Amino acid sequence: MRFKRSERIVYMTQYLMNHPNELVPLTFFVQKFRQAKSSISEDVQIIRDTFQKEGLGVVKTVAGASGGVMYKPEMGKEEAREVIEEVIELLQEKDRLLPGGYLFLSDLMGNPTLLNKIGKLIATLYAEEDLDAVVTIATKGISLANAVASALNLPVVVIRKDNKVTEGSTVSINYVSGSSRKIETMVLSKRTLPEGSNVLVVDDFMRAGGSINGVMNLMNEFKATVKGVSVLVESKEVKQRLIEDYTSLVRLSDVDEYNQEFTVEKGNSLDKFSQKER
Amino acid sequence: MRFKRSERIVYMTQYLMNHPNELVPLTFFVQKFRQAKSSISEDVQIIRDTFQKEGLGVVKTVAGASGGVMYKPEMGKEEAREVIEEVIELLQEKDRLLPGGYLFLSDLMGNPTLLNKIGKLIATLYAEEDLDAVVTIATKGISLANAVASALNLPVVVIRKDNKVTEGSTVSINYVSGSSRKIETMVLSKRTLPEGSNVLVVDDFMRAGGSINGVMNLMNEFKATVKGVSVLVESKEVKQRLIEDYTSLVRLSDVDEYNQEFTVEKGNSLDKFSQKER
Known part of the structure; x- marks a missing residue:
């Protein structure tokens, strides 16, 4: 033929x-x-x-x-700007603010077309790192991590907050949730992440960064190196941020639960594109 | 230009x-x-x-x-056969059997290349249905559902077993877990699924079908029509199956926990391809 x-x-x-x-x-x-x-x-x-x-x-x-x-699958700065503007527009829809200053994100996390674009954007930011896996926290981070990992052709490693029989042997740590100050547990199946891996941590929402700080500690147990942290939404109004070095697509601020008002603006991801393109 | x-x-x-x-x-x-x-x-x-x-x-x-x-993105029968054989080979690896007759699947669910192929396979089976969404159950079904939904260009709707503030208003049902006979709860955010949707239900593992039966009941609450049910692995050794009409990629049988032995064979998905191609 x-x-x-x-x-x-x-x-x-x-x-x-x-x-x-x-x-x-x-x-x-x-x-x-x-x-x-x-x-x-x-x-x-x-x-x-x-x-x-x-x-x-x-x-x-x-x-x-x-x-x-x-x-x-890399993305140029202009396209990245468009994706971020699309996210901002979606987040500004009415009734998205939930009790406690959370944002309803489940519909975004269930939109494969949008996720593929966001995944490509985050993949571009960390394209030069020598990564072995994308790590996330169940439940809502999973779809985002899949999208990033798909663009980078890497495995996804899911940390859970409960210990299930279906995970086999696990390593667990306790951490203090940054917002609620409650002690919570994180569990990771031993065989999903080889020791000494280079990982990118991805999640949908970050406030003080307690969960991601917990991920960092758990990664220590696996002798993994965290090469980057990237979140879809970061909340700006935090007294003390536990995580310093991260990228965010958008930033949430001026949250007024009573009047259902808030501001969403672009996060620091776009600046990283500027550095890339110089 | x-x-x-x-x-x-x-x-x-x-x-x-x-x-x-x-x-x-x-x-x-x-x-x-x-x-x-x-x-x-x-x-x-x-x-x-x-x-x-x-x-x-x-x-x-x-x-x-x-x-x-x-x-x-449809798949021919030959490619489908190859994908299923790849899954069977992966599942036959040592030490995959977990207490209670479960199989360790987290590595497969974290492999985007494999998931994309499986997603395309399942999408092919239901390509002619007029679907509005792919529904799954947290946690491990999410990656599989993403892959299927990505091929079908549909939203993913994630049912949870706990009620989180980040879901907004929810509808919940109780169901009896087919294997453990325990009563459990399922929760779905109201705004993620419009009433009267046509849905495809996807999950990683099915034994008696208790969870999926629970999904069916929850779908009733949303006046949704379940157009199909598809699982990656079904366990063959079930006294009474609660779900009759479903497709599976592979079938698990002859589970001997003591000797870590079991059989994995192809499920009924391939037969569906024969019907499609006639």
Whole structure:
């Protein structure tokens, strides 16, 4: 079966998109299409140039015997700004403020199209880190972590607040919830995270950072290095933040529960894009 | 800026893949590329034919003024068989059996590449249903539901077993867990699921079906119609199954906890593919 260039390009584009952050040897396509390596290289160049021109992510080519082509789902600053504005608009909808100054986020966390965009944004921020896993806390962080991990082609590790038989042997720590000052427990299945991993911590909402501080302690038990912390929403009104180095998509402030009023503005993620693009 | 056919094809392929199950009007591409509709139609045809020839999913064209092109991420029977065999192989690894006859699944549920394939498989089974949402139960079902919903371009609705302030107003039901015969509670945030929705229920593990039966009752409260139930693993050794109509990827049997032995075989999902292809 012979393939025309246009057909090869359709196939290769979809293949790269389905295998993000994976180095695909050119010989894979050479064998698939029974075509000279030079033609395949030209195909790759067309794909790379179009992705670059249209800001669709990075198609990297690595030369040499162990070389190949890799698609990194990265996002440009303009698109990141649009995603953040979309999130701000959604969060400003009526009746989103819950008792205790929480925001209702379950609908956002259940929207795969939006999550894929947010995942790509966060993946871009940490694309240069040598990560082994994306770590999150059950329940609401899971969908966000999936989206980030999917763009980075990494496993997701879910920390739970209860100990279930389905987790096998676990390591647990106690921590003080930053907001309620209550002592809570976090549990992680031993076999889900190899010792010494580099991890990115992702969650939907951060107030004082008690939960994420708990994650840090639990990561210590696994001898893991936390290479970054990223949250969808951070609450600005915190007396003492337990976590210093993190990125947030948006920032919540001026919460007035009585009148159901609050402000949502962009977080520090966009600044990171500026640094990236200099 | 002029675009060559090969560049247009790269862009259109990635665009369709990023917008599954969404009808994209041809005029969108006509305007983007400033190209005659006839050329764009030819581009679409090349993409459609390549996807079909290579079993990459369905690219549907809808003629007429409100027409356009739509990518449906469907899977052929052969690929489905490979995915199921991959799952069986992973599940047969040592030390996967947990006390009580459960299987350790957290690593599979944290593997985005595998989940995307499983999600596409389950999406294919229910592609013809007129679905509004994918419903699952926290915690481990969430990643699987995300993968299915991403392929179907649908929202995910997460039922919890605890009532959290972050869910807003909720509806809850009590149900009897099929295995432990304990009474448990299920909670769903009112605003995550509009009344009268058509839903697909997805979960990672089903034994007697008590949880899923609970989901059915909760769906009644939301006047929802359950169009299908799909699980990754079903346990075969059940005296009385509470759910009759479901699909499973794999089936667990001959569980011998003492010797850490069990059998995993393919579930009934593959038979459904046979019916589809006839």
